[in-house]
Amino acid sequence: MSQAAAIDQQRVTGTHDAEAWRDPWSLPLESLDPARAILFKENVHEEYFRRLRQEDPVHYTADSEFGAYWSITKYNDIVAVDSNHKVFSSHKNIVVGDAPDEFYSPMFIAQDPPIHDVQRRAAQPAVAPTQLADLEALIRQRVCTILDDLPVGEEFNWVDRVSIELTTQMLATLFDFPFEDRHLLPYWSDVATATPSTGRSDVTFEERNKVLQECLNYFGQLWHQRKNEPRKFDFISLLAHDPETKDMLDNPMEFLGNLILLIVGGNDTTRNSISGGVIQLNRAPEQWEKLKANPELVPNMVSEIIRYQTPLAHMRRTALEDIEFQGKQIKKGDRVVMWYISGNRDDEVIDEADKFKIDRENARRHVSFGFGIHRCMGNRVAEMQLRILWEEILNRFDAIEVVGEPERVLSNFVLGYTHLPVILHAK
């Protein structure tokens, strides 16, 4: 730990013990700051939320690198906040940290009605059930190609060869993005989400902005092409043709913001669920045996994977008025952070929430997609990719053996993996 961090540690926790942050039960309750990215990187966040759910479920952190914020840690409280968009606003920002004004990009996830509604409605047809039904055969074909290309009996990084590759191809299709340039999509997505607002003090907004300008330019060209062609069902064509959004390019930061939203939304979330499923089945071999014996459990397992992984740890709101919530006085302007990762471990609502159970009843009842008007628009796309992937894995492999510790992303927002070393065993 650096000296600055050690001093910070002492100030925040009242202890000189540089490792004290690893055990939230040893710290003063009021000092708990669950938004620190290191907690998620080191996988100690679950104990923070366990303590908070028990002792202070609506918890105020007075001092953090992001300023003061409330943590909402219980499932039912999260549902209540998420579905109360009239008091708990998504404007201007849905992560705990605020970006400087000059780098602000409006996006519809971070808007309230009416702007949210018109923009979401413009984009949504790209992921409508009829569209996805048409895509199922294409996705299966791609899954088969990706899986058939994998080495058997030899170590490789599942994240690169499968998780990133499959979701990138899906995203390219949703944007009708030139296939040979598709690697730009996860690149831009990762640059977009690695910011000081989610705990990455090693990057600057300036550097990020430079890269995202390239993203803007590239999509600007696609916009001009699609605008002059008949309307299709990819995101760019839909936005370029919808009367409510056809002039979005006049406001480049808003166009960029919505692009980032759609790229990120469809990108590392599904990516990390793909990786997460491999990890969980590896850790619970009896679940893997159960799956092989009962492949009809795949759809249920997909929901359980999404719950267990919780690809996005939190969503943040801002109080539009003073409100008393579970006995606490939330003030107008306060940051309110819903910890989805905590809601998904709330055993007052989810039976044995810490366990990964592929045949869990009510597996669909989880917080990972959020609730209310902002509920994930791409949820069916995620589920479909995961379902097809696991169906085809079961056709081919007897085991996906994890042969090293997965490396986690440093973020309080994205819960995921950069490296997952595996060896495949054929059927």
Place this chain on the structure above:
Amino acid sequence: MPKITFIEFDGTAHEVDVPAGGSVMEAAVSNNVPGIDADCGGACACATCHVFVNGAWMDKVGERGDMEQSMLDFAENVRPTSRLSCQIVLTDELDGLVVDMPEAQH
């Protein structure tokens, strides 16, 4: 005990008797009627308990609430007879209610 008939997309009918006071969604879920997801458990927050109220019953089930309307604004295949079944509370007046279910909730 009001009786409700749920009709799946393929035409299969399920008749259930349920005590008044619960929601149409709860009646489906507690009787294992397929075709209702209810991901949010009845909080009017996910739009996966979507049903089409049989025409004759439209003026008996009441109107959509504000939040229900907001959620239906983003649902698929919404018709004038669409309701979120977690928001329809069962009373004895609704004995004999018939609802149709969409092809899929997810």
